[in-house]
Amino acid sequence: MPQPKKEREKFLYLYGPVPSRRLGLSLGIDIVPHKNCSYDCIYCQLGRTGYKTTSRKEYTPVRGILEEIKTAVANKQRIEYITFSGSGEPTLHSGIGRLIDGVKNITSIPTAVLTNGSLLHHPDVRNDLVHANVVLPTLCTVNQEMFIKIHRSAPQLDIMEIVRGYIAFRRMFKGLIWLELMIIKGINDKPHHMTEMISVIEEIAPDKIHLNTVARPPSEEYAKPVTAEVLESIKAILGSRCEIIAEFKPTEKGRGDGETSESILSIIQRRPVTIEDLIEVTGLTRSEITERIEQLIKEGTVISSIHGNRRYYRT
Numbered sequence: 001m002p003q004p005k006k007e008r009e010k011f012l013y014l015y016g017p018v019p020s021r022r023l024g025l026s027l028g029i030d031i032v033p034h035k036n037c038s039y040d041c042i043y044c045q046l047g048r049t050g051y052k053t054t055s056r057k058e059y060t061p062v063r064g065i066l067e068e069i070k071t072a073v074a075n076k077q078r079i080e081y082i083t084f085s086g087s088g089e090p091t092l093h094s095g096i097g098r099l100i101d102g103v104k105n106i107t108s109i110p111t112a113v114l115t116n117g118s119l120l121h122h123p124d125v126r127n128d129l130v131h132a133n134v135v136l137p138t139l140c141t142v143n144q145e146m147f148i149k150i151h152r153s154a155p156q157l158d159i160m161e162i163v164r165g166y167i168a169f170r171r172m173f174k175g176l177i178w179l180e181l182m183i184i185k186g187i188n189d190k191p192h193h194m195t196e197m198i199s200v201i202e203e204i205a206p207d208k209i210h211l212n213t214v215a216r217p218p219s220e221e222y223a224k225p226v227t228a229e230v231l232e233s234i235k236a237i238l239g240s241r242c243e244i245i246a247e248f249k250p251t252e253k254g255r256g257d258g259e260t261s262e263s264i265l266s267i268i269q270r271r272p273v274t275i276e277d278l279i280e281v282t283g284l285t286r287s288e289i290t291e292r293i294e295q296l297i298k299e300g301t302v303i304s305s306i307h308g309n310r311r312y313y314r315t
């Protein structure tokens, strides 16, 4: 008698693996509820921040997350990084240090933390991240006025204090720091904006500088992307460590077996995606993806919008 097909595991805190522009196939760990963040960036692809905070607490249970990671790793899917990111600022989770250490007890897959960096001036946050393999903090400006304009940060945050936190972290951290510069048209895209940051970047001494722009639909319509030419000119100023992070290039496709509308939805819930993104991550054909997307639109779960000549789907 044929065995019923094993139902795909439903995870509360994990998504993917999804193709990431910087981390290849990344198993995302979502440890903070949607848009609990210390910033409300004008370019955020997740919409406006619902709960702006700098308070750290155990938003989600460490043990439950580690159990899910154990299960996902046992599934033998190809995973290149286990990435703490998701739909809020992961360093707000007071258990992130225990989670990073817990992952190391489960698997040798490297860990990455995608962070806005806003809490790195706190010694406890620096200590928590010290065993990660890669930390990817953001730096858009060293000017407090522009910092507020771009990030609409929690009121007590000061960019130079944060920068001092980055420098202190660099001194104690043996892993890789990949600094992300988000460049927004007409806001921080001029050569002098970069030269203002050069000495600070030198002190932070990142292993790489990733140049990014507003590639996906932003929280605010006025946050526009710059052109490839502008990014090239900025790269020339910032030197050889600097790379433009183009659209993701997965090193291998996801398995694709058992992918359903539900798992497609779980990807769309994390960020706006194109049909091409979904083809890459699921391994399904364009018509299979289109069919599922149309169904989700009909159900009112997903909407589409055009940004930079590409159609994106979001919840």
Ligand code: SF4
Pocket: 037, 038, 039, 040, 041, 043, 044, 045, 046, 049, 087, 088, 089, 116
């Ligand atoms: S882009 Fe990141 S740091 Fe900025 S509001 Fe969105 S989740 Fe927070």
